[in-house]
Amino acid sequence: MICVLLVDDDQELTEMLSQYLEREGFEVTAVHTGEEGEVQALSGRYSIVVLDVMLPRLSGIEVLRRIRAASQVPVVLLTARGDNIDKITGLELGADDYVPKPSSPGELVARLRAIMRRVQPADQPTTEVIRTGPLVLWPGKRQALWQGRELGVTSTEFSLLEELARCAGQVVSKQDLSLNALGCPLTRYDRRIDVHISSIRQKLGPRPDTKAWIQSVRGLGYLLIAE
């Protein structure tokens, strides 16, 4: 059973969404303030957090910042449609995905399932290891070592890194990255991949020759330099 934490100040909405998600096989807890959301999200009881950006007092973005300071639990943001700033800031702060409001609960469920598929790979041998250069990935455990140290990446970032590492030294198209790592086809003006990649780049740091480990190939996609 997947435990979902729903953080939204609209009680009527959370009530209906809870009913919907429960019928889809999720277990849902709803809270209505940012403070409560932060505490619950960090309790470790939830597999995924759905967080509204427009919360009174403590905004969703701030809650996300606080969650990310302590935990890599997957977070899906509910943003106002057309508000690009929230989307980009959210992704930069380590949100795994966002769902614009208003959109159908079916859309939310699809996004949640896509993320959960990544986080809990059903039929992957836990012993599989991907090594390329200073990077070691255990897809089964969702664990990443970088230059011998634990690399703190969100589950979405891990999936992207995994895709790139599997084809290290080759260009992976954004379309493939979107399908395999985010679980949905690439749409126009979709900046999610770019934002996630730039976040991974920051975590990897520069190469000795000052170039980035992940190179963007204009019009084609991204490439992880293999050593």
Next chain:
Amino acid sequence: MMKPSRLFWKLFLAFWLATSLTFFVGLGMLVLGSFKPGDPHLEAILASEEQLLRQFGVESGRQLLMVWERPDDQAIGVYDSAGQLLAGSPVPRPAYDRSIISKDGITLSLRSTHSPGREGDQRPGRLTPLIIGTVMSALFSGYLAYYLAWPLVYLRRAMSDVAQGRFETRVKPMMGGRRDEIVDLAEDCDRMANQLKLLVEAQQHLLHDISHELRSPLTRMQAAIGLLQQDPARQEMVERIERELVRMDTLIEALLTLARLQGRPGSIEREPLDIIELLTVIVEDAQFEAGMKGCRVSLQTCPAFVSRVSGELLYRCFENVIRNAVRYTRPNTTVVVLAEVNLDASCLRVRITDQGQGVENERLQSIFHPFERGMNEASAGFGLGLAIAARAVEMHGGTIVARNEPSCGLTVEISLPGLARSLHEITLA
């Protein structure tokens, strides 16, 4: 007629100073030029001496030179053609030498150590005063023009910044310690920029709030539709969708009312109306709602208060405030509506007091802003009611304030001008 201003005096003094200075300099040059190199005393003596020699001969010439009290450094002498000194003192190096035929028919030579002047016409050129005047006035005008023009350059730049939407531009600090109307204008420009900034921000904020408020019922409708699709048997979801539709409709209507209230006070239609009667009707309506939570609305009022008002707007205004009070008062308490007219019947004061929690002191003013709601009351309303009430009262030339009661609860006090004042305002508008 406007009082002569600082700028007026600056300009006046500058022009006056420039013209009079030019005038005086020119005049000074002329006067000085006519006196400077020549010596009128010496000139007179020489002229008299010459006259005497011509008319009376050497003897009288000698007598004149003897009585002349000559300065130490000057000397005048009369010589004959052989160079013999006949009268006066010896002149070793004559600066002036004039030959004269005396009465006796002798050729004489009148010599002086100093020239009586103006011989070579050493007077300054006649153009000099003109040139100096021109240069002086050019300098003055140049300075004056610069002094007036440079702040205008900054002002113009600031204005064009504002026109392009950069409202944070400030021009006053550029003006230094100067004080006149141009600086006042700069200050006004800064104030305007700031006001525009606040207005635009308020508008954007409002738009943001409106879109959020419209989105919330849409999101709930989508959730309800999702549930209905999951299980077509859940017919209560249709009612839910309907409820959200009504809510959206109410919101849009409230927004339109608010938009209508942004106009000028003269733009509303007024009719003579007894406000007390209006209050009675509203309180009766609110009684039902209050009864559902065991509350009561008590109306304490004066006989009648007729004013020229928009009945519809004032109805909404009092209804919003009274229903708000009923919503927030604790169960089984009384909401008091107290209406009183002041002594000369020029003003009606209505106090609506509930027995709820009141609001935080820092929010006492902002509760009249659109979409301003208390915490934990997301679905209690849109936060437009008090905004509409406040605008409606303002349109009628009245005031609305909120304050917390010392014991508990919130009082909203509305003051409305009476017939006399409102009529006066209408004629003004």
